[in-house]
Amino acid sequence: MATFLQHIGMLALLTLGGCDSTKKEQVVYKDYDLGKPDKFNMPESLFEISGITLNQGNPDTIYAIQDEDGRLYRLGWDEPKQLNAKFSKKGDYEDVTIIRNNVYVLKSNGAIYNFPLTEAVFEEVEQIREMKKILPKGEYEGMFGDEASGKIYILCKNCEQDNSKSSVTGYILEPDKDSAKISETFSIQVDEIKAITGKVERGFRPSGLAKNPVTNDWYIISAVNKLLVVTDNQWKVKEAYALNGNQFIQPEGIIFDKQGNLYISNEGDDLFSGNILKFKKKNR
Structure with missing residues (x-):
């Protein structure tokens, strides 16, 4: 009898082991320790930091915006002093990117402000252009500029043409010297996120996106859902991770440096200042 029970126990262990082996590999925690x-705590001027970027992946200078003031901020890592350049009046500015020595700032209504990076060293930007009515009506928070292609990727957070419980639309823009135009669209399928986590029952609301230069995967954050979603370069969802609300207060900005280190910015709240969290890429 003991031998028979031992065999049953061994079979159960093997079965459980087999189930574990079919689980998806945790690629985010494998490459980054999110805990x-x-x-880097932000100065008071960036309490409501809403977007961050780097120039060509260079981590020496972090460029940031906050969602009430039309200024581009420049900081060195862990240096509380910031410099800034005013590019517009007060408004709801959500993200920023730099491609080919040009700065692009995304407003929540889909308007885009563009000026040369060389203007960022002055107190006030003079060569500024505002591009309107390129994107469909809606609320936008996430933008990423690809240095190699010169294209800009923008994800809708809340748009009439989307049902956020089923899919979220993204737009690929090709800027030129006069304006910009939509060249392609793509979508994130919410069912693919639901298959991994139940955090999107009320819809997916992305707040930022960036491409990992090492893997070419897309990393998408959502402050509303407290999620980090990873897709392949065809926008198929690979992983989705719940973010710890005690650490990720309000994750709005995301970027990678050229070594593949991950940066996520958080707006502050009643208890904590705004910050940028840096996750070093693990060496394997």
Whole structure:
């Protein structure tokens, strides 16, 4: 009898082991320890930091915006002093990117402000252009500029043409010297996120996106859903991770440096200042 029970126990262990082996590989935690960031607390001027970027992946200077003031901020890592350049009046500015020595700032209504990076060293930007009515009506928060192609990727957070419980639309823009135009669209299928996590029952609301230069995967954050979603370069969802609300207060900005280190910015709240969290890429 003991031998028979031992066989049954062994079979159960093997069965459980087989189930575990079919689980998806945790690619985010494999490459980044999301529980152990380097934290850079923002000065008071960036309490409501809403977007961050780097120029060509260079981590020496972090460029940031906040969602009430039309200024581009420049900081060195862990240096509380910031410099800034005013590019517009007060408004709801959500994200920023730099491609080919040009700065692009995304407003929540889909308007885009563009000026040369060389203007960022002055107190006020003079060579500014505002591009309107390129994107469909809606609310936008996430933007990424690809240096190699010169294209800009923008994800809709809340748009009439979308049902956020089923899919979220993204737009690929090709800027030129006069304006910009939509060249392609893409979508994130919410069912693919639901298959991994139940955090999107009320719809997916992305707040930022960036491409990992090492894997070419897309990383998409949502402050509303407290999620980090990873897709392949065809926008098929690979992973989705719940973010710890005690650490990720309000994740709005995301970028990678050229070494593949991950940066996520958080707006502040009543208890904490805004910050940028840096997750170093693990060496394997």
